Amino acid sequence: MAPITDTPSMLEGGCHCGAITLAFSTARVPSDTAPRTCDCSFCRAHGAAWVSDAAAQLVLRAHRPDRVRRYRQGSLAAQFLLCGDCGVLVAVVFEDGARTYAAVNARCLEVRDGFAPVVPASPQKLEPDEKTARWRELWIADVRWTTD
Numbered sequence: 001m002a003p004i005t006d007t008p009s010m011l012e013g014g015c016h017c018g019a020i021t022l023a024f025s026t027a028r029v030p031s032d033t034a035p036r037t038c039d040c041s042f043c044r045a046h047g048a049a050w051v052s053d054a055a056a057q058l059v060l061r062a063h064r065p066d067r068v069r070r071y072r073q074g075s076l077a078a079q080f081l082l083c084g085d086c087g088v089l090v091a092v093v094f095e096d097g098a099r100t101y102a103a104v105n106a107r108c109l110e111v112r113d114g115f116a117p118v119v120p121a122s123p124q125k126l127e128p129d130e131k132t133a134r135w136r137e138l139w140i141a142d143v144r145w146t147t148d
Contacts, residue, residue, distance in 0.1 A: 008056075013090075013109035015083035019067040020090050024104050024140070026056035030114045035106040036121040042073050042080070046089040049118050052103040057142040060091060060102075065147045075128045078135070093143065094135045101139035 011030065014021035035049035043050075060081070062068050067084040081091045090108050094101045106115055123131050 011104075011109050011111055013104075013112070014061075015088035015090055015108065016086040017083060017088075019062070019064040019083050019085050020081065020088075021061045021063065022090060022104060022108075023059045023061075024051075024056060024109070025058075026053040028053050028056070030111050032116055034116040034119045036103075037118045038121050038123060040074060040124050042071075046105075047107060048089055049106045049115075050092070050103040050121070051106045051109075051115070052139045054138060054141055056140045057144075058091075058102050058104065058140045059144050059146060062145065062147045074124060075131060077128060077132055094132065094139065096132070096136065099141065100143040101135050101141055102143045103135075103139050 008025045008027045009030070011024040011026065012022065033051055035051050037043070037049050064085075069082040069084045070079045071082060072079055078092050078094045080089055081093060082089050088108055089105050091102050091104050106112055123134070126134065
């Protein structure tokens with residue numbers, strides 16, 4: 001687990017064309033945070049490396065809401081958020097009642113090269129209820145969507 005600082009840092013990023021941007025506020029130190037590379041075919045095809053922090057905040061902004069694409073695969077519990085114009089995979093969300101949990105693709109952040117080396121993850125080996133329990137524990141629990 002990455003060291004915690006007293007002052008949260010704001011990690012910003014988004015898709016390549018700017019249709020979707022994000023602000024990830026976390027007290028975890030990026031250089032000590034190892035993104036997780038999921039070994040499923042979808043994440044591998046997109047080169048995704050996931051970061052999250054259950055105590056963090058995430059604001060996703062759709063500058064062109066009609067360009068946000070949602071895709072479900074595997075257990076269908078999570079939705080991958082992609083830009084319909086440039087194709088960048090920005091985040092993954094899991095909706096549990098009124099709460100939304102999320103993980104951010106570190107490779108769409110401005111500090112993408114500032115993280116520790118990636119570590120493998122194999123969520124496809126978990127049962128669906130094990131996956132969602134893990135997401136509730138590890139993913140960002142304070143997620144907000146805004147639009148222009």
